[in-house]
Amino acid sequence: MFQDISRSIEACAAHYGADAEAVKTYLIEGQAKALALPNRGPLKFEANGDIHTDILSAYSEYGFYIFEGVLSGDELADIRADLQEMRENFPSYMGAETDKHGRPALGADNKAMTLQWARPLSDPLGGTQISNGRHQVKLFEPKAANDAPPAVPVYLSGSLQFSPACLRAYAHPGLLKLAETINGPDFVPFTEGLFIKDAGLGAAVSWHQDGDTHWDNPDFDENIHGFNFMGQIYGSTAVNGVWVVPGSHKMTRANIVKMVEDAGSERLPDAVPIICNPGDVVINNRQIVHGSFANTGFETRITANFGFHKRSSVLNVKGAGIHADAVTMDADYIDTRSRLIGLAIDARRQRFPDETPYNYAPFAKRKDEFKWSETAQAELKDYNLMDLSI
Ligand SMILES: O=C(O)CCC(=O)C(=O)O
Numbered sequence: 001m002f003q004d005i006s007r008s009i010e011a012c013a014a015h016y017g018a019d020a021e022a023v024k025t026y027l028i029e030g031q032a033k034a035l036a037l038p039n040r041g042p043l044k045f046e047a048n049g050d051i052h053t054d055i056l057s058a059y060s061e062y063g064f065y066i067f068e069g070v071l072s073g074d075e076l077a078d079i080r081a082d083l084q085e086m087r088e089n090f091p092s093y094m095g096a097e098t099d100k101h102g103r104p105a106l107g108a109d110n111k112a113m114t115l116q117w118a119r120p121l122s123d124p125l126g127g128t129q130i131s132n133g134r135h136q137v138k139l140f141e142p143k144a145a146n147d148a149p150p151a152v153p154v155y156l157s158g159s160l161q162f163s164p165a166c167l168r169a170y171a172h173p174g175l176l177k178l179a180e181t182i183n184g185p186d187f188v189p190f191t192e193g194l195f196i197k198d199a200g201l202g203a204a205v206s207w208h209q210d211g212d213t214h215w216d217n218p219d220f221d222e223n224i225h226g227f228n229f230m231g232q233i234y235g236s237t238a239v240n241g242v243w244v245v246p247g248s249h250k251m252t253r254a255n256i257v258k259m260v261e262d263a264g265s266e267r268l269p270d271a272v273p274i275i276c277n278p279g280d281v282v283i284n285n286r287q288i289v290h291g292s293f294a295n296t297g298f299e300t301r302i303t304a305n306f307g308f309h310k311r312s313s314v315l316n317v318k319g320a321g322i323h324a325d326a327v328t329m330d331a332d333y334i335d336t337r338s339r340l341i342g343l344a345i346d347a348r349r350q351r352f353p354d355e356t357p358y359n360y361a362p363f364a365k366r367k368d369e370f371k372w373s374e375t376a377q378a379e380l381k382d383y384n385l386m387d388l389s390i
Helices: 006-014 017-036 053-062 073-088 164-170 173-183 256-263 331-351 374-378
Strands: 064-067 115-118 152-157 188-197 205-208 227-232 242-244 281-285 290-292 301-309
Touching: 006 017, 053 064, 053 173, 073 164, 164 188, 164 301, 164 331, 173 301, 173 331, 188 331, 205 256, 242 281
Parallel strands: none
Antiparallel strands: 064 281, 115 152, 152 188, 188 301, 205 290, 227 281, 227 301, 242 290
């Protein structure tokens, strides 16, 4: 059972004027196509503890897979409580130094990027050179309500420094086992953040592929730019969710301008929405063509994103400069950034002592170095200056 979004579909379509019927049909048909795909279910393992081969072959075929019910009720409650606390501490408006309680705002004295804002229902990236120009077309920008604020939060970078619950989810043993299976036991981090799509306000993220660095690499393959996990805190729908073009992760860099021209509208005909209940976690290949429309519906989506790479995709590679400054990422740099994994595993062990923690091979002999505490949490400040951006 998924959320009933019939009211949101009507509300969404109403924004599109002459295209209203086309939008409604797109949402309803996209939803049906998405639910018919054989790429969802629980995180399943073979008898020997390996990830089930059905999952790996469906992920390879479609470029995304929805793991149902990965985040337990307790874990979701912890994350929602952290979200509530963080939101109370958001700057009271874009650029404010203080929150609505007059306290220093979350991220106000960080050097790294933290909270990013946009005009409600706008598409801030589409058709710009931001992020190396990967959002090639601008999506339709519906008109927000007259009483909407001038800017709303859309993305929180470096989220694990602000939320111990998100840090613990990052070390989910089943998800890390999957990271190991796809990227090898010496897999490394990418970046972590929260996509915030508030009901009736959330901005669009125009169609794009995430990967930047390796399109012309002679060793190019479907996994060279890694993947993102997308933990759904309140669920995800055809109206507020990410849409993907299944199988497009196997292609080279897509000409999205042409795809939209050929489609005759921004509604790419082969795309489907990622539909989830709260607690589901998606694996999304970073080469897949994907994006999300402005959230004109009545349901808020918040996604806890966290990605992983193959070590060989980043070692001694010059970063793309999208998530952090473009530096050449040597072994020491990668080791420092990977410390987050060790710390997250210990944070999770402390909260869920009955669970078998994930054993991260690169730190197998160094476990004593990683002890989560409130001090260790505070020391994560600005850790995302070293995101492994490719
Ligand atoms: O969550 C969204 O709306 C966009 C996600 C996205 O573009 C990404 O993870 O790269």
